[in-house]
Structure formats: structure tokens, C-alpha cells
Amino acid sequence: MKILNILLSAFRALQRNKMRSFLTMLGIIIGVGAVIAMLAIGQGAEYSVKEQIAALGTNVLMVFPGAQQQAGVRTAAGSATTLTEDDALAIGRECPAVQYLSPGSAAGGQVIAGNLNWSTSIQGVGTDYLEIRQWPIEYGDFFTDQDVKAAAKVCILGRTVADNLFPESSPVDQTVRIRSVPFKVVGVLTKKGQNAMGQDQDDVILAPYTTVIRRLSHWPNLRFILVSATSLNDISVAQTQISELLRMRHKIQPYDPDDFTIRNQTDLAATATATTDVLTILLASIASVSLLVGGIGIMNIMLVSVTERTREIGIRMSIGARSRDILTQFLIEALVLSLLGGIVGIIIGVAGSSIISSIAKWPTIVTAFSIILSFGFSIAIGIFFGFYPARKAAMLNPIDALRYE
Amino acid sequence: MTSKLPTSSVNLNGTLIQIEHLTKVYQLGEVDVHALRGISVNVSKGEFVAIMGASGSGKSTFMNILGCLDKPTKGSYVLEGIDVGKLSRDELAAIRNKKIGFVFQGFNLLSRTSALENVELPLLYGATSNKTRKQKATEALERVGLGDRIHHYPNQLSGGQQQRVAIARSLVNDPSIILADEPTGNLDSRTSVEVMGIFQELNNHGITVILVTHEPDIATFAKRHIIFRDGKIKTDKINSSPNIASEVIKEMPMIDDEEEEAA
Numbered sequence: 302m303k304i305l306n307i308l309l310s311a312f313r314a315l316q317r318n319k320m321r322s323f324l325t326m327l328g329i330i331i332g333v334g335a336v337i338a339m340l341a342i343g344q345g346a347e348y349s350v351k352e353q354i355a356a357l358g359t360n361v362l363m364v365f366p367g368a369q370q371q372a373g374v375r376t377a378a379g380s381a382t383t384l385t386e387d388d389a390l391a392i393g394r395e396c397p398a399v400q401y402l403s404p405g406s407a408a409g410g411q412v413i414a415g416n417l418n419w420s421t422s423i424q425g426v427g428t429d430y431l432e433i434r435q436w437p438i439e440y441g442d443f444f445t446d447q448d449v450k451a452a453a454k455v456c457i458l459g460r461t462v463a464d465n466l467f468p469e470s471s472p473v474d475q476t477v478r479i480r481s482v483p484f485k486v487v488g489v490l491t492k493k494g495q496n497a498m499g500q501d502q503d504d505v506i507l508a509p510y511t512t513v514i515r516r517l518s519h520w521p522n523l524r525f526i527l528v529s530a531t532s533l534n535d536i537s538v539a540q541t542q543i544s545e546l547l548r549m550r551h552k553i554q555p556y557d558p559d560d561f562t563i564r565n566q567t568d569l570a571a572t573a574t575a576t577t578d579v580l581t582i583l584l585a586s587i588a589s590v591s592l593l594v595g596g597i598g599i600m601n602i603m604l605v606s607v608t609e610r611t612r613e614i615g616i617r618m619s620i621g622a623r624s625r626d627i628l629t630q631f632l633i634e635a636l637v638l639s640l641l642g643g644i645v646g647i648i649i650g651v652a653g654s655s656i657i658s659s660i661a662k663w664p665t666i667v668t669a670f671s672i673i674l675s676f677g678f679s680i681a682i683g684i685f686f687g688f689y690p691a692r693k694a695a696m697l698n699p700i701d702a703l704r705y706e
Numbered sequence: 707m708t709s710k711l712p713t714s715s716v717n718l719n720g721t722l723i724q725i726e727h728l729t730k731v732y733q734l735g736e737v738d739v740h741a742l743r744g745i746s747v748n749v750s751k752g753e754f755v756a757i758m759g760a761s762g763s764g765k766s767t768f769m770n771i772l773g774c775l776d777k778p779t780k781g782s783y784v785l786e787g788i789d790v791g792k793l794s795r796d797e798l799a800a801i802r803n804k805k806i807g808f809v810f811q812g813f814n815l816l817s818r819t820s821a822l823e824n825v826e827l828p829l830l831y832g833a834t835s836n837k838t839r840k841q842k843a844t845e846a847l848e849r850v851g852l853g854d855r856i857h858h859y860p861n862q863l864s865g866g867q868q869q870r871v872a873i874a875r876s877l878v879n880d881p882s883i884i885l886a887d888e889p890t891g892n893l894d895s896r897t898s899v900e901v902m903g904i905f906q907e908l909n910n911h912g913i914t915v916i917l918v919t920h921e922p923d924i925a926t927f928a929k930r931h932i933i934f935r936d937g938k939i940k941t942d943k944i945n946s947s948p949n950i951a952s953e954v955i956k957e958m959p960m961i962d963d964e965e966e967e968a969a
């Protein structure tokens with residue numbers, strides 16, 4: 302029997318029980334749709350994390366005070382008071398693989414300009430900060446080394462802060478009061494958008510780190526040191542150099558752990574990707590359970606169908622159908638069910654993903670891979686769960702089948 | 707997916723079926739049931755045989771073996787020179803497809819499938835192109851007088867018409883024999899005679915017909931009577947003056963206008 306004829310008769314057989322066929326397919330539709338949507342969410346998350354990390358600059362290293370292990374009695378990273386301005390200056394002096402360097406401190410608080418106010422975070426950074434972050438100034442200027450040395454009360458506004466405090470006029474040369482300390486605005490940053498965690502990166506004020514330490518946070522040590530390596534390949538060299546230098550400066554014994562943490566973006570990217578990968582796998586495996594249940598539904602219906610159509614099988618055998626003809630017929634019926642379900646499921650999954658994107662504002666990405674995967678999965682399910690009923694039909698004894706009432 | 711048909715090497719001399727010392731034993735639990743206890747019979751091309759016997763006489767078992775639906779326990783069955791007892795399941799299917807046409811008591815048509823598609827079915831399992839398949843099926847339906855009802859569904863047809871569709875299906879592949887198992891069992895007497903008329907006409911065109919029936923009236927249309935009893939052939943004799951269905955029907959009273967129209 303030709304494949305086309307088998308397909309036609311399979312369609313006809315499924316048409317005879319439209320409701321039943323549809324309900325059977327529904328299991329696969331939901332399963333495939335869920336798998337596609339879940340993969341889209343997972344991959345969307347992964348993509349935006351990666352993009353965000355790439356935007357940070359890939360040859361960037363961050364040095365935090367505090368220990369790498371956080372187990373036991375150790376306090377959390379960043380709470381230790383081990384990273385000083387001198388450390389930062391030493392790194393700049395003594396590590397040849399380091400190209401740019403910016404000490405960092407931070408404070409938060411209310412910012413007032415005229416009769417408007419805004420609550421934001423204030424980052425104290427060095428003059429090379431924008432170079433490292435590859436973040437251009439939109440208008441105005443960045444502060445100078447002179448400003449850093451003098452702990453001058455100057456600041457640069459992020460786009461969001463500028464829009465909120467100075468909705469109509471240019472903020473440059475205006476004065477803002479950060480926690481009651483007047484700062485002169487010297488520039489505004491270009492818009493950077495959200496980061497991987499959905500935070501607005503433009504909701505920030507940059508000021509010389511010396512100023513932040515002395516005027517705002519009153520915390521003498523650095524919160525972080527941002528470093529860029531001379532090239533992508535030199536990241537690990539730079540990391541080693543910084544690590545050795547800091548261990549020496551902090552007089553850490555050979556077997557004692559570091560009292561600082563160096564993170565690079567590659568590590569961050571790997572961690573973030575691993576996290577989103579786990580998320581994707583988790584979501585997809587929950588969704589595939591429903592695909593499996595859909596497959597069992599197909600098997601169930603095909604078994605019912607074989608029993609119901611025992612006589613038909615007998616007739617077909619009596620006029621010359623071989624076992625394999627019957628096998629193919631029922632297998633194709635199961636396959637048509639699962640394939641149609643798969644196709645509809647893909648459409649619903651893709652549509653569902655974009656609905657999730659627009660309603661929940663989550664990035665979703667439907668890849669060709671996830672479509673091919675679910676398509677292949679539904680074929681496999683059709684064959685796997687269709688085989689047993691089909692074989693049962695094919696193995697019937699023609700005489701018994703003909704006599705079946 | 708062409709069925710492979712075993713080829714014969716024996717000189718036939720007009721003999722279609724050679725059966726020797728055929729026995730069939732069923733095992734029901736621990737009891738052996740001897741359905742056939744040594745049957746030897748030959749059937750030549752162009753014969754019209756009626757097989758009769760009480761229920762339990764073994765005639766249905768015999769028909770199943772003749773139709774290659776079942777295999778004998780012992781003995782040989784040679785159909786057109788092919789020793790059927792030695793064939794595999796698939797080869798038997800090919801024999802059923804090419805050489806045998808079945809007509810059953812209960813018609814056994816696929817419901818919700820048109821007359822034409824029912825008749826096309828045997829050709830689907832052979833290697834026939836879609837075009838010739840339709841053509842052959844239409845011809846077969848015209849041959850049994852249903853040329854105007856090829857797109858009807860079984861539930862739109864009377865019993866006699868359904869049995870004609872079944873006959874058309876049995877002959878669409880130009881089989882060596884048509885095996886009819888109580889073909890008139892579900893039909894009224896007039897329709898039965900009509901159906902017998904079709905068999906007679908096919909037989910007149912050279913098709914071998916083997917018929918199982920327990921109605922002596924029906925058997926009178928056949929040219930040879932084989933009577934089974936307890937798994938053996940009791941009598942095997944030529945019916946020198948078979949009834950002619952087309953003549954019998956003229957003497958029968960009208961029962962149903964619709965059936966008349968169909969005839």
C-alpha cells in the first residue's frame with residue numbers, strides 16, 4: 302500500500318471520530334506548546350543575561366573586598382574592610398596587564414534639584430570608569446583627576462535621574478543636593494537601558510570616589526575596584542597579577558584564603574548562563590511531562606481504536622493486507638495524531654511565547670532548535686506510543702478478527 | 707510495497723485446487739478438537755461447488771483453509787500449483803490478495819466507506835496505480851449491477867446491494883476462486899436468488915466459485931455438491947441439472963419494490 306493512500310485512510314479514520322481525535326491531540330498540543338513556551342522563556346532569559354554581560358565589557362575584572370567562600374563564620378563578600386585606595390593605586394602601578402582602573406565606593410540617598418526630588422544610588426568612581434564600562438557622556442564632561450584629588454563636589458547624572466530632576470532644562474552646571482550636600486552637575490550619561498536583572502542602569506549618579514567616601518558614605522575603604530585588562534586574552538594574567546599583589550599587600554600566608562574576591566565577566570557570564578540553563582531545563586522538563594501524558598493518551602485511544610476496529614482489521618487481512626500493512630496503518634494514524642498535535646502545539650507555543658513577552662514583559666526567544674526538538678519529540682512519541690497498539694492489531698489472527706463482534 | 711506472489715512450477719491441467727489427506731486439529735485447552743479428519747478433493751477451473759453440511763461438520767474450517775486464512779495441521783493444499791501449507795504469513799496474504807475473493811454472510815464491508823472505496827480496497831494492497839484502481843473498481847461494480855451506486859455508503863444500501871458490493875470486491879483483482887461463506891444467510895429468498903444469479907453469471911464467464919451453505923435451495927444453483935459430515939466428505943457428486951437463477955426469479959412473487967428496482 303502506498304504511503305499516500307495510507308495517509309489518506311489515516312486521515313479518514315481520524316475524521317470519523319473528530320471529537321476523540323481532537324481530544325487525543327490536545328494532550329500533544331498542550332505538551333508541545335508548553336515545551337516551546339518554556340524553552341522560549343528560558344532562552345530569552347539566557348539571551349538577555351548574555352547581552353547584558355557583553356555590554357559590560359568582556360575584559361573587565363571586578364575586585365571586591367571579602368572572602369571567596371561564604372560558608373562558616375565568614376561574613377558576606379563586600380562587608381570586609383580590606384580594600385583600600387592604596388590597594389587600588391598599587392594595582393594601577395604594579396600590574397602591567399591592567400589597562401584601566403577605577404576605585405569604587407557607593408552611597409544611596411535622596412537627591413533634590415529645585416522643587417523635584419529623586420531617590421537613587423550614588424556611585425563613587427575614578428576617571429577611567431566610563432572607559433572601562435564603555436559608556437559615553439551624552440553632553441557635558443566627566444570629572445577630572447583634579448576633581449578626584451580634591452574630592453570636588455561634582456557629579457554626572459544617569460539618563461533616568463536627569464529626566465526626573467530636570468525634565469525641561471539642561472542639568473549641566475545646575476546644582477543638585479545629594480543628602481543635603483550640594484553637587485554641581487557636569488555631565489549627563491547616554492542611555493544604557495536595563496541590565497540582566499531588569500534594573501535600570503541609568504538610575505545612577507556618578508561622582509569622584511573620594512567625594513563619595515568623604516562627603517556621603519563616610520566609609521573609608523573601597524566597595525570595589527573596577528579593572529580592565531589590556532586585552533581579552535590578558536584577563537587571567539591580570540587576575541593573577543592582582544591576586545598576587547593583593548595577597549602580598551595584605552600579608553596573607555600561603556595557605557590562608559584570600560580576603561578579597563576577583564570576578565571577571567566570563568565567570569559571571571558562565572554562572573549566569575549556567576543558572577538560566579538550569580532554569581530552561583527545569584521548565585522544559587516540567588513541560589515534557591505533559592507531552593509524555595499526551596503520548597499515553599495517544600496509546601490509550603489507539604488501543605481502543607484497535608479493539609473497536611478488530612473486524613475491519615480482519616476484513617483487511619482477508620483481502621490481502623499483510624501484518625506490516627496493518628502495522629503501518631495504525632502507526633501512521635498515531636503519527637498523524639501526534640504530528641498534527643505537534644504542529645498545532647508549535648503554533649500555540651510560539652503565539653503563547655509572544656503573549657508572555659507582551660504581557661509579563663519577559664524576553665522570550667523561540668529558536669529553530671526548540672521547534673525542531675518539539676517536532677522531533679512529537680514524532681518520537683507517536684512512534685513510541687503508537688507502536689504497541691499497531692503491533693497488537695498486526696498480530697491479530699485474521700479468522701478471530703473476522704469473527705469479532 | 708508489492709506483494710510477492712509465489713510462482714507455481716507444476717503443470718496444472720485445468721486443476722485449480724488439489725487437496726490431499728487434509729486434517730485440522732484445534733486445541734481447546736487440553737482437548738483436541740478434530741475439525742477435519744482427512745479430506746481429499748480436487749477442484750478444476752470453472753467449477754461451481756456448493757459445500758454443505760450441518761454446523762460442526764468442518765465446512766467452515768475447510769473454507770478458512772481454502773481461503774488461506776488458516777493452515778492445515780496435516781496434509782497438503784495445492785492452489786494453482788503452489789503448496790500453500792508451506793507459505794509464510796505474508797505470502798498467504800499475497801495469495802488472498804491475488805488469487806482469492808471472499809464473500810461473507812455478514813457482507814463485511816467497511817462502514818462509512820463508499821461502495822467504490824470498499825471495492826478498491828484489495829487493489830490498495832497490490833501494486834495498482836490510482837487511476838486503474840478506480841477504473842477496475844467501477845467496472846467490478848458495474849458487473850454486479852451497481853454502476854449507479856458507486857458512491858453510496860453501506861448503510862445507504864439494501865442487504866442484497868451490500869452483498870453485491872462484497873462480490874464486486876471479491877472479483878476486482880481477477881481471482882482464481884471466489885469463496886462465498888453463506889453469502890445468502892442474511893438475505894431474503896428473492897434477494898438470495900438474485901445473488902446466486904450473479905455467482906452463476908460470473909461462473910459462466912469462467913470464474914471458479916466455491917460456496918458454503920446449509921440451505922439446499924441455494925445449493926441447487928451449484929454444479930457440484932460436496933457434503934461434509936464430522937470432518938469428512940460424506941458425498942461428492944455432480945449436480946447435472948442446476949437451477950438457473952434468472953429463470954427461477956421470474957416465477958417468484960414480488961416482495962419489495964425497492965429490491966425489484968435494484969435488480
